[in-house]
Amino acid sequence: MSGERDDDEPIVYCAWDGTWWAGRYVGSLSFEGHSLTIQPRFGLATLRNWLFEATSVVLTSTPGKLREDESFIAQLLASVWVHGFVEAARHGLPALRREVATKGVAIRGRLDVAASLRLIATGGGQVVSIRSERSLDHAASDAIVAAYEVLRRWLGVPDEKWLPTRAKELLPQLMAVTGARPRVPTKAELDRIRYTPITAGFAPVAELSRQIANRRGLAADIDASGETKGVLLDVAELWEMYVLSVLRKAASPLSVTHGTREKSTIRSLLYSDVTGQGLGGLIPDAILYSGATVRGVVDAKYKPLHPSANSPNGPQREDLYQMTAYLGRFTPPGGSGGWGLLAYPLDPTRPLIPQAEQCSPWSLDGGRKVNFTVLPHDASGAVTKLRELINSMVPEQNSWRTQS
Structure with missing residues (x-):
């Protein structure tokens, strides 16, 4: 459950000193009779805060310890599923066109010549016609409702508290068509659906629903068939979404563009003098604008900022190079040059402010500045800290906010 990623990126890896580390994913996997569960580094409560801030989905606490690991995975899967469903349904439910055949003495739609001749030959005295109509009665609806029933039973949360209001409004409309326990469609049936541009967002939701309805990924079932099974959530991308959400609240009246989602912000580091072709795509997590002028670039890093054996100064070298490239490409040089923020x-276990943050801002050539900060896991605290930081980097924003 992630955006674009490197397929060779390890889930877990062994460092040069023999220490094993987990990467950017949490979840559970099973392989050859063994299971691996990767818990969130800062705990499930923190993950709930990030999910709620980034997606407006609330993960509820599930009592009991017997199925603790499975419940953890099911809650993550349910949150991703319901967010995808609500996002896809921004313009309504997936009412798709289908052809319906009717018999009668009048033609409704177009005449089915072959079927009508066969019917007339039997002495029916009627014809068969085919018309196109919009309907919710299709495989995607069946998959979504089937997944909802599985998640509802698995989570066991009273009063459907894990569902946002919008989902509670839409699901009964689907169930009125499919029934409470529809048959789970096959992948081939889902692939045959022709979505419109407005309903295209239901395609990945329907496929995820099919897998949930077949109970894939809800638990790390021990399997000796040689196939790896399970589900992983990209926490680094979730942290990026969390930072973007609090940044938009803190930066007003500056506008914030999501670099990894909005293709218009992608630029190249180099351009060929011969062909004009770009080389080395630069995609910062967020860009702050005042009108058409770039004021700052922000990148979220799901890493520790405190010094470590691999990074004795705190920030990793490749992150410094990356931010320098962003500033060189997106912000203007000069005395009022732009700034970058990592x-x-x-880390609650290390309450002291990291040295890289204490000594911020750091200067680059051309008047550009780089800041480092660690953000609280509660959104209100993160918004307050970011607002103070942005005000210090863009002093005139205080007057803008007062006027607005």
């Missing part, structure tokens, strides 16, 4: 998650 945002890291606060």
Whole structure:
């Protein structure tokens, strides 16, 4: 459950000193009779805060310890599923066109010549016609409702508290068509659906629903068939979404563009003098604008900012190079040059402010500045800290906010 990623990126890896580390994913996997569960580094409560801020989906606490690991995975899967469903249904439910055949003495739609001749030959005295109509009665609806029933039973949360209001409004409309326990469609049946541009967002939701309805990924079932099974959530991308959400609240009246989602912000580091072809795509997590002028670039890093054996100064070298490239490409040089911000998650076990943040801002050539900060895991605290930081980097924003 992630955006674009490197297929060779390890889930877990062994460092040069023999220490094993988990990467950017949490979840559970099973392989050859063994299971691996990767819990969130900052705990499930923190993950709930990030999910709620980034997606407006609330993960509820599930009592009991017997199925603790499975419940953890099911809650993550349910949150991703319901967010995808609500996002896809922004313009309504997936009412798709289908052809319906009717018999009668009048033609409704177009005449089915072959079927009508066969019917007339039997002495029916009627013809067969085919018309096109919009309907919710199709495989995608069946998959969504089937997944909902599985998640509802698995989570066991009273009063459907895990569902947002919008989902509670839409699901009964689907169930009125499909029934409470529809048959789970096959992948081939889902692939045959022809979505419109407005309903195209239901395609990945329907496929995820089919897998959930078949109970794939809900638990790390021990399997000796040689196939790896399970589900992983990209926490680094979730941290990026969390930072973007609090940044938009803190930066007003500056506008914030999501670099990895909005293709218009992608630029190249180099351009060929011969062909004009770009080389080395630059995709920052967020860009802050005042009108058409870039004021700052922000990148979220799901890493520790405190010094370590691999990074004795705190920030990793490749992150410094990356931010320098962003500033060189997106912000203007000069005395009022732009600034960059690298945002890291606060580590509750290390309450002291990291040295890189204490000494911020750091200067580059051309008047550009780079700041480092660790953000609290509660959204209100993160918004307050970011607002103070942005005000210090863009002093005139205080007057803008007062006027607005």
